[in-house]
Amino acid sequence: MEELTACPAPSLSSRSHAAASLVRAFFEGRNARTVAAYRADLADFARFLEAEDTTHAVAALFERTSTEANLSILAYRADLQTRGLSSSTINRRLAAIRSLLKLAKALDMVTWEVVAKNTPVAAYRDTKGPTLANIRRLLAVVAKRPDRKGIRDFAMFRLLYDLALRRNELVTLDLDHVDLERGVLQVLRKGRGERVPMTLAAPTKEAIEKWIALRGADNGSLFLNCDRAGKGDRLTGVSVNRIVAAWGRKVGLRLTAHQLRHSAITHALDATDGDVRAVARFSGHRQLQTLVVYDDNRTDMAGEISRALAASADPAMSI
Numbered sequence: 001m002e003e004l005t006a007c008p009a010p011s012l013s014s015r016s017h018a019a020a021s022l023v024r025a026f027f028e029g030r031n032a033r034t035v036a037a038y039r040a041d042l043a044d045f046a047r048f049l050e051a052e053d054t055t056h057a058v059a060a061l062f063e064r065t066s067t068e069a070n071l072s073i074l075a076y077r078a079d080l081q082t083r084g085l086s087s088s089t090i091n092r093r094l095a096a097i098r099s100l101l102k103l104a105k106a107l108d109m110v111t112w113e114v115v116a117k118n119t120p121v122a123a124y125r126d127t128k129g130p131t132l133a134n135i136r137r138l139l140a141v142v143a144k145r146p147d148r149k150g151i152r153d154f155a156m157f158r159l160l161y162d163l164a165l166r167r168n169e170l171v172t173l174d175l176d177h178v179d180l181e182r183g184v185l186q187v188l189r190k191g192r193g194e195r196v197p198m199t200l201a202a203p204t205k206e207a208i209e210k211w212i213a214l215r216g217a218d219n220g221s222l223f224l225n226c227d228r229a230g231k232g233d234r235l236t237g238v239s240v241n242r243i244v245a246a247w248g249r250k251v252g253l254r255l256t257a258h259q260l261r262h263s264a265i266t267h268a269l270d271a272t273d274g275d276v277r278a279v280a281r282f283s284g285h286r287q288l289q290t291l292v293v294y295d296d297n298r299t300d301m302a303g304e305i306s307r308a309l310a311a312s313a314d315p316a317m318s319i
Helices: 015-027 032-048 054-062 066-082 087-106 132-143 148-162 167-171 202-215 237-250 257-271 276-283 288-299 301-312
Strands: 184-187 196-199
Touching: 015 032, 015 054, 015 087, 032 054, 032 066, 032 087, 054 087, 066 087, 132 148, 132 237, 132 257, 148 167, 148 202, 148 237, 148 257, 167 237, 167 257, 237 257, 257 276, 257 288, 276 288
Parallel strands: none
Antiparallel strands: 184 196
């Protein structure tokens, strides 16, 4: 069977203007983080097609038949797999191409759809995160540090756990997203274009109040870098994970910010007796199936069924 290869990209034709318009429309209205991710993924596809940039790559696809275009995309998927990239990375890059060309079809720029399917992704293995006892130990240790870093980090931990925030949801918070009088935080949840209000519990609100009193009332990022080199800058997601890991080591845990979120979701399911719909609203999940995985891991439902079946089939039971 002939090996799939990328078709050489033709020179830009009159379709280049349509391609440029499509790319602009595709990025319009999206938040900066999403745009940056899509740009990087589409730029990788453009390099594979040996095109100058995304616009040139789209124009090249416009010049091809549906068969030629889809063969190129299938060849790209094969190239990603050959490079040893993770399934999630491959699927994200295919999703960027698929979304762009879906818009092209909606605008009657092409008549075909992308046929390349995603590669299988392994299901969550461990969604439990640290136990409640370990969360309490961690918070107790952080709370004992009375300086600027300690008070900042304690407020961060309260938000990461109490509201099950993702790293990016934490670091994109500005001071004006906090309403202490009402006890509400405006959070930009993953995949949403607008911020959603989240109620602050009393301990969470108190931790943020203490941090803001030290931080000051200047506008800008809620959580600032306290290190000498980057003092006053917005904390990054990488910095948050580094801070979380350092505190985790103090209590004997290998810890990431996302594991705190795992713990929060698992404990929320415990508190609501497995109400996945309520917890989905709390955690910002759009797919209930993800919460079902958390709930199954929390209760080990499959294990309980297996034990029941094994017991019922035990020869000793029939004696």
